[in-house]
Amino acid sequence: MPNSGSESGLLSQTILVVGGGIAQISAALEAAECGCDVVLVENGPTLGGRVSQLSRYFPKLCHPACGLEINYRRRKANPRVRVYTMAGVADVSGSRGNFTVTIKTTPRHVNARCTACGDCAAAAETEIPNPFNYGLDKIKAAYLPREHAFPQRYVIAPEVIGTEEADRIRAACKYDAVDLDEREATFELAIGAIIWATGWQPYDASRITAYSYDRSPDIITNVEMERLAHHGGPTIGKIARPSNGEDAKRVAMIQCAGSRDTNHLAYCSAICCLASLKHAAYVREQYADSIVDIYYIDIRAHDKLEAFYNRLRADPQVNFIKSKPGAIVVGDDGRPHVCGEDTVTNEIYERGYDLVVLATGMQPSAAEGYTPPVALARDDYGFIVPDGVDDDGMFSAGVAGGPFDVSSSVQSATAAALRAIQVVRGSISTVATE
Numbered sequence: 185m186p187n188s189g190s191e192s193g194l195l196s197q198t199i200l201v202v203g204g205g206i207a208q209i210s211a212a213l214e215a216a217e218c219g220c221d222v223v224l225v226e227n228g229p230t231l232g233g234r235v236s237q238l239s240r241y242f243p244k245l246c247h248p249a250c251g252l253e254i255n256y257r258r259r260k261a262n263p264r265v266r267v268y269t270m271a272g273v274a275d276v277s278g279s280r281g282n283f284t285v286t287i288k289t290t291p292r293h294v295n296a297r298c299t300a301c302g303d304c305a306a307a308a309e310t311e312i313p314n315p316f317n318y319g320l321d322k323i324k325a326a327y328l329p330r331e332h333a334f335p336q337r338y339v340i341a342p343e344v345i346g347t348e349e350a351d352r353i354r355a356a357c358k359y360d361a362v363d364l365d366e367r368e369a370t371f372e373l374a375i376g377a378i379i380w381a382t383g384w385q386p387y388d389a390s391r392i393t394a395y396s397y398d399r400s401p402d403i404i405t406n407v408e409m410e411r412l413a414h415h416g417g418p419t420i421g422k423i424a425r426p427s428n429g430e431d432a433k434r435v436a437m438i439q440c441a442g443s444r445d446t447n448h449l450a451y452c453s454a455i456c457c458l459a460s461l462k463h464a465a466y467v468r469e470q471y472a473d474s475i476v477d478i479y480y481i482d483i484r485a486h487d488k489l490e491a492f493y494n495r496l497r498a499d500p501q502v503n504f505i506k507s508k509p510g511a512i513v514v515g516d517d518g519r520p521h522v523c524g525e526d527t528v529t530n531e532i533y534e535r536g537y538d539l540v541v542l543a544t545g546m547q548p549s550a551a552e553g554y555t556p557p558v559a560l561a562r563d564d565y566g567f568i569v570p571d572g573v574d575d576d577g578m579f580s581a582g583v584a585g586g587p588f589d590v591s592s593s594v595q596s597a598t599a600a601a602l603r604a605i606q607v608v609r610g611s612i613s614t615v616a617t618e
């Protein structure tokens with residue numbers, strides 16, 4: 185049994201952290217380095233969350249692997265953190281200090297003997313949309329989830345289970361690491377406090393029908409732009425038109441795509457202006473003769489990043505156009521055309537581009553597609569927030585609790601870890617919060 189459990193009347197000393205992104209890893213390490221036992225549960229095949237899918241990240245435009253790698257090293261050095269990937273929380277009962285949590289694992293079909301040699305991928309023929317690249321390209325049905333994946337262990341996709349191809353994949357493995365008979369499993373843990381760090385998902389751009397996301401491969405979202413610019417992405421880092429592979433030198437960024445709009449996401453996601461500035465920098469670095477047009481309502485670059493904004497603003501090949509486009513259509517030339525009215529000059533425009541990037545917002549995972557198996561206080565948008573009255577032993581960290589950048593996510597993770605430590609050490613009881 186994975187956990188010895190709590191005895192009647194005693195607080196469980198173990199903290200559960202749900203979700204494997206930067207917030208979760210940070211919260212887990214902070215608690216473990218203070219001497220607490222931590223269980224970390226991630227429903228995907230690898231840790232890292234959406235930060236690992238970024239090409240580079242502001243403020244310094246460094247590679248996300250740097251920050252994540254440091255955390256992986258801290259985790260390796262700390263035996264108090266137990267990690268379960270391809271696992272989620274199926275049930276929570278009990279109360280603060282004494283929860284019983286049921287963890288459910290889904291089959292990876294590859295066990296811990298895997299050396300990541302790749303022979304199984306060579307034996308596979310079926311290709312599936314690559315989830316790590318948001319389906320922009322395909323991968324073999326036996327795959328490593330990403331470069332620098334933690335754990336470094338392959339996955340056999342459910343699409344081939346039960347086929348002769350799966351038998352060939354198993355036969356190709358010299359280490360007896362492929363387990364085609366693995367099934368879903370559940371087990372219980374005794375837990376003192378829970379940190380929900382379930383993060384976010386990109387808002388579904390196909391719901392903004394006027395922007396024709398489904399009608400042209402050259403209309404992409406901001407998260408897809410991160411993969412397009414990444415050396416591990418579908419074009420090995422070349423910012424190209426998905427329709428024909430040509431250089432994308434005339435690029436439009438559409439701010440607030442579905443955000444600050446009561447028909448979609450009513451709130452401001454806080455980071456997508458900065459993300460688009462970053463994307464403009466990617467394009468300008470790659471092509472000296474490129475032109476980027478940023479269509480915006482207002483640019484919200486918070487104080488630390490004002491200098492980054494001013495740098496882009498000073499570039500004569502980056503244009504800031506104050507306008508919320510009314511429509512994006514596919515023109516007679518096959519390119520996406522952005523249509524609307526410039527609210528400064530009153531000009532009615534229709535401009536063709538090689539590539540249009542929709543700056544879609546961050547929607548909490550707990551708003552759609554995932555319902556936590558326990559009542560949690562949530563705001564009108566689905567973010568998990570303190571309920572203002574009781575400390576129930578459950579806290580949120582990272583974008584599960586609000587639209588944060590990485591540094592704010594890590595700060596909220598540290599705060600959540602501190603409060604969870606206080607619960608398992610018995611140093612706070614029910615408290616009122618404002």
Ligand SMILES: Cc1cc2nc3c(=O)[nH]c(=O)nc-3n(C[C@H](O)[C@H](O)[C@H](O)COP(=O)(O)OP(=O)(O)OC[C@H]3O[C@@H](n4cnc5c(N)ncnc54)[C@H](O)[C@@H]3O)c2cc1C
Pocket residue numbers: 202203204205206207208225226227228231232233234235238240241242243271272273381382383384385406407410455456459462544545546549554581582583584588589590591593
């Ligand atoms: C286009 C774009 C560019 C960005 N660029 C930057 C940047 O340059 N710099 C910056 O500071 N910020 C940037 N951000 C913001 C940054 O991505 C977030 O701050 C960061 O991802 C927050 O991390 P997180 O751990 O809270 O959530 P996530 O990264 O979403 O991680 C959550 C994890 O939880 C897992 N999970 C979800 N539900 C469950 C469940 N039920 N059970 C178990 N596991 C679950 C997920 O699989 C995932 O691994 C950008 C955002 C966007 C949209």
Ligand code: SF4
Pocket residue numbers: 294297298299300301302303304305338356357358359360361362
């Ligand atoms: S499952 Fe086997 S063949 Fe595939 S990468 Fe792992 S060790 Fe290699």
Ligand code: SF4
Pocket residue numbers: 439440441443444451452453454455456457458482483484543545
């Ligand atoms: S950060 Fe910018 S693009 Fe994103 S919702 Fe706010 S104002 Fe719109």
